[in-house]
Amino acid sequence: MTNSTKSSLTYRDAGVDIDAGDALVDRIKPLAAKTMREGVMAGIGGFGALFEVPKKYKEPVLVSGTDGVGTKLRLAFEWNRHDTVGIDLVAMSVNDILVQGAEPLFFLDYFACGKLSVDTAASVVGGIAKGCELSGCALIGGETAEMPGMYPDSEYDLAGFAVGAVEKTKIINGKSIQAGDKILGLASSGAHSNGFSLIRKIIERAGARPNDDFHGQSLVDVVMAPTRIYVKQVLAALAKHGTDIKGLAHITGGGLLDNVPRILQPGLSARLSKDAWELPELFKWLQKEGNVEDTEMHRVFNCGIGMVLVVSASQAADITATLQEQGETVYQLGEIVPQQEGMEQTVVV
Structure with missing residues (x-):
């Protein structure tokens, strides 16, 4: 029973607009539909998303990854650039599970905000759907949380979760890497989603503005360029060259120096x-x-290298050619050597 002496409060009065949330779901559904693939049994709209592991796997091992976009979001807020951070979100997880040889199967996102802007959220999710298309995985679920008082009205946070599968006998773990193997690098599209606390500090020190000319492009386009997704290209190389690709390293936080040693x-x-x-x-x-x-x-x-491959020396040229056919820019970065006393596991000379 309501108290007649007090005005009747609603969830909207408390800062949560259920109608806006419903409108966002309606905007998201056609975007997610474009990402559907074999295995999806039930996607957006249910309490849980259902996915059947493709029958092509004899001994499937599930590989999962989760990540966010980090402080790159601060520039997204300040520069009103929301359409590509969703690609970043997907890329950070699918590239991570790719390094173990996994094919991404499905993706879920978590979008949290103080006040829901349907247009902004739809732009972000549009990028997420694009990232899923690029990586061949289905966007089958997620969560939008409107939480007044937790975030400023114009800001949001993102998290993403990817699940993939790899044949048990084809897991890439770096254990076969040996001295003499060659190291290949795949070009990045820019800073991807790492180092942005330092990038923002440098931009502030330089007094740079988003629309400043930067070698024929606007600074905002260069800095906010979405993370490259390497999934389809690398999976094609793995299908052709198999065990001659011995190790993969996604160059994220920690750069070249900290990520390559993780597979050695x-x-x-x-x-x-x-x-x-x-x-x-x-x-x-x-x-x-x-x-x-x-x-x-x-x-x-990442300094221009978004993914590193360690490959058999005898097959380095053929693997390079395959990746180039897939549209990748490939660099011959160096080789694996015996570690000398006092030597780091990655050295740039």
Whole structure:
């Protein structure tokens, strides 16, 4: 029974607009429909999404990954650029599970905000759907949480969750890597989604603005370029070359120096030649304006290399050709060497 002496409160009075949430679901459904693939049994709308592991797997092992977009979102808010951070969100998880040889199967997102803007949320989810299309995985569920008082009205946070599968006998774990193997690098599209606390600091120090000209592009387009998704290209190379691709490393937080060692056995080191690729203009600018040391650059940013492959020396040329046929820019970065006393597991010389 209501108290007649007090006005009747609604959820909207408390800051949560159920109608806006319903409108967003209606906007999302056709975007998600474009990502449907074999295995989807029930997607958006239910309490749980259902997915059947494809029957092509004899001994399927599920591989999962989760991540966010980090402080790149602050620039999305400040520069009103919301349509690509969803691609970043998908990329960070699907590229991670790819390194173990997994094919991404489905993706779920979590979008949290203080006050729901249907247009902004739909733009973000549109990017998520695009990322799912690029990686061949289905967007089959997620959660939108409107939480007044938890976030400023114009801001939001994102998290994503990807699940993939790999044949048990084809899991890539780096254990077969040996001295003499070659190291290939796939070009990044920019800073991807890492190092943005430092990037924002450098932008502030330089007094740069989003519409500033940057080598024929606007700074906002260069800085906010979405993370490259390597799934289809690398899976094609794995299908053709199999065990000659011995290890994969997604170059995210920690850069080249911290990510490549994650796939190496004790006693081995990755020796990379800094002359093997040219530092892209964005990273040259960041280094100059921030007066950032080389070592710091290599442990914070991808420096133009978004994915690293360790391959058999005898097959390096053929694997390179396959990846190039898939549209990748491939660099011959260096080789695996015995680790000497006092030597780091990744060195750039």
